[in-house]
Amino acid sequence: MSPVRDSMRKPHLDADLLGRLMACDTIETLTDQVQIATRRLGFEHWIYGALMPVTPTRAEEFVINGYPDEWRRHYLESGYTMADPTVNYARGHVIPSLWDDLATRSHRGVNSDHAKLIFTEARSFGLAKGLSVPLHGLGCLFGIMSYAASDPKHPIVESTVHAEAVLLATYVHQAASLLINRGASEKIKPLTPRERECLKWAAEGKSGWEIAHVLKISERTTVFHLMNACQKLGVMNRQQAVAKALVLGLLEN
Amino acid sequence: MSPVRDSMRKPHLDADLLGRLMACDTIETLTDQVQIATRRLGFEHWIYGALMPVTPTRAEEFVINGYPDEWRRHYLESGYTMADPTVNYARGHVIPSLWDDLATRSHRGVNSDHAKLIFTEARSFGLAKGLSVPLHGLGCLFGIMSYAASDPKHPIVESTVHAEAVLLATYVHQAASLLINRGASEKIKPLTPRERECLKWAAEGKSGWEIAHVLKISERTTVFHLMNACQKLGVMNRQQAVAKALVLGLLEN
DNA sequence: TGTCTAGCTGTAAGATTCGACAGCTGCAAA
DNA sequence: TTTGCAGCTGTCGAATCTTACAGCTAGACA
Numbered sequence: 001m002s003p004v005r006d007s008m009r010k011p012h013l014d015a016d017l018l019g020r021l022m023a024c025d026t027i028e029t030l031t032d033q034v035q036i037a038t039r040r041l042g043f044e045h046w047i048y049g050a051l052m053p054v055t056p057t058r059a060e061e062f063v064i065n066g067y068p069d070e071w072r073r074h075y076l077e078s079g080y081t082m083a084d085p086t087v088n089y090a091r092g093h094v095i096p097s098l099w100d101d102l103a104t105r106s107h108r109g110v111n112s113d114h115a116k117l118i119f120t121e122a123r124s125f126g127l128a129k130g131l132s133v134p135l136h137g138l139g140c141l142f143g144i145m146s147y148a149a150s151d152p153k154h155p156i157v158e159s160t161v162h163a164e165a166v167l168l169a170t171y172v173h174q175a176a177s178l179l180i181n182r183g184a185s186e187k188i189k190p191l192t193p194r195e196r197e198c199l200k201w202a203a204e205g206k207s208g209w210e211i212a213h214v215l216k217i218s219e220r221t222t223v224f225h226l227m228n229a230c231q232k233l234g235v236m237n238r239q240q241a242v243a244k245a246l247v248l249g250l251l252e253n
Numbered sequence: 254m255s256p257v258r259d260s261m262r263k264p265h266l267d268a269d270l271l272g273r274l275m276a277c278d279t280i281e282t283l284t285d286q287v288q289i290a291t292r293r294l295g296f297e298h299w300i301y302g303a304l305m306p307v308t309p310t311r312a313e314e315f316v317i318n319g320y321p322d323e324w325r326r327h328y329l330e331s332g333y334t335m336a337d338p339t340v341n342y343a344r345g346h347v348i349p350s351l352w353d354d355l356a357t358r359s360h361r362g363v364n365s366d367h368a369k370l371i372f373t374e375a376r377s378f379g380l381a382k383g384l385s386v387p388l389h390g391l392g393c394l395f396g397i398m399s400y401a402a403s404d405p406k407h408p409i410v411e412s413t414v415h416a417e418a419v420l421l422a423t424y425v426h427q428a429a430s431l432l433i434n435r436g437a438s439e440k441i442k443p444l445t446p447r448e449r450e451c452l453k454w455a456a457e458g459k460s461g462w463e464i465a466h467v468l469k470i471s472e473r474t475t476v477f478h479l480m481n482a483c484q485k486l487g488v489m490n491r492q493q494a495v496a497k498a499l500v501l502g503l504l505e506n
Numbered sequence: 507t508g509t510c511t512a513g514c515t516g517t518a519a520g521a522t523t524c525g526a527c528a529g530c531t532g533c534a535a536a
Numbered sequence: 537t538t539t540g541c542a543g544c545t546g547t548c549g550a551a552t553c554t555t556a557c558a559g560c561t562a563g564a565c566a
Contacts, residue, residue, distance in 0.1 A: 137389025205493030
């Protein structure tokens with residue numbers, strides 16, 4: 001067997017298509033491009049959702065989709081977001097999962113009967129066979145891209161569509177967060193190295209006096225740096241500064 | 254065109270193989286399985302790395318690989334981890350990237366010449382054409398799975414291998430974090446709803462008095478809950494409690 | 507030369523948090 | 537019925553943090 005020659009089979013998603021996807025600068029064009037891409041994979045329906053933190057503990061969702069309007073309406077009116085097994089699955093996993101598998105196994109203590117009900121109802125709206133791809137990174141708590149076909153016999157795992165669905169999901173996630181972060185990017189003055197150091201030690205539970213001794217500066221100076229960090233971050237105290245800096249990824253490295 | 258029938262092409266990575274990958278319970282068996290899978294995709298070499306936080310601000314890396322030993326040794330001795338363009342790329346992206354693209358574009362202010370040097374050296378060790386897949390989620394700061402072939406003509410993006418490499422990467426990431434978290438899972442007593450609420454408000458910068466008023470309890474009680482939370486988390490103060498709870502994902506939802 | 511920035515330091519009053527003292531209710535499992 | 541847990545409340549002294557006031561050095565830049 002020659003894996004290399006064998007793998008010359010062309011994908012459904014070519015570089016041109018993925019490139020156009022990344023170039024989208026509005027929600028509408030992105031939705032259109034994703035629609036085209038999912039069709040190529042043989043899916044009629046799709047949805048992308050991501051939970052973006054607005055404060056360290058509160059988040060708001062960003063959703064674009066090519067689902068039937070009636071199903072989306074019914075879903076939202078029934079408050080299914082919290083009970084949705086695909087959403088709960090995406091929270092704690094990174095590998096994709098077929099809806100069939102999610103319906104049988106109950107994840108995270110979510111009622112399995114309730115899960116089955118949602119899938120049964122989805123089926124009656126034309127979402128018979130589905131695949132959900134968890135998404136993480138780029139500052140979101142977690143995201144999900146789900147694909148659905150009305151044909152219960154749609155081959156997913158048995159074909160390269162399985163993998164290509166995951167690839168497409170990562171592209172949508174990247175493109176979407178570029179769109180989201182464009183407007184939402186608060187202009188936070190970058191922290192100085194000293195401010196970062198002090199914040200790191202504060203996050204490790206050190207007091208001002210302890211930080212001073214670690215960094216070999218006076219306690220007053222650590223207070224000074226932490227105060228400046230608070231002002232730059234626009235927060236009230238060290239707790240919030242630590243929280244915000246962590247969520248923004250300012251303390252890594 | 255019938256996308257469904259068209260997609261019946263069998264993938265290199267079948268469900269059996271991926272299932273065996275997830276069932277691995279040691280680093281050695283996982284390494285073996287990944288080796289088999291990458292070979293099927295036509296790659297001779299691969300490496301998986303993840304940065305796992307041990308404290309809110311410090312992290313340690315977990316690496317398994319099928320790279321030539323000499324290259325790994327040279328890489329580590331030269332301290333390339335910090336300068337590695339693939340690593341720096343993975344930090345802030347979710348879509349895969351070819352090494353060719355990383356060599357030309359400089360990311361995150363990393364010296365492009367230095368990047369080219371690393372890729373040139375890698376080539377001399379048999380890593381001619383490569384693909385890096387960023388990985389996020391499952392409690393790690395970020396991870397990366399890189400594939401490399403000695404054949405500079407290896408087709409990646411032009412074939413379904415591109416997508417399957419991403420799929421495999423997610424499976425390796427999931428399997429690896431199962432292994433990592435098995436031993437490292439500190440037994441932290443779950444926080445009570447009240448403790449979570451108090452911690453959330455603390456993370457929003459609220460003082461004990463303010464939290465008391467929001468929750469309509471006495472200030473003493475917020476102190477009580479936050480103290481209990483600190484004990485359960487094994488930390489010294491609220492700053493650290495907020496930080497630890499955040500990285501453990503205890504304040505979501 | 508003057509201005510800007512990062513870094514550093516001091517004092518002091520007032521607000522907040524920490525830690526240890528002690529004790530209440532309501533509910534559910536053993 | 538006892539035991540245990542979650543939630544709730546009080547006081548007090550010591551430690552810590554916040555926020556004013558004020559002023560220093562060294563290097564970069566126009």
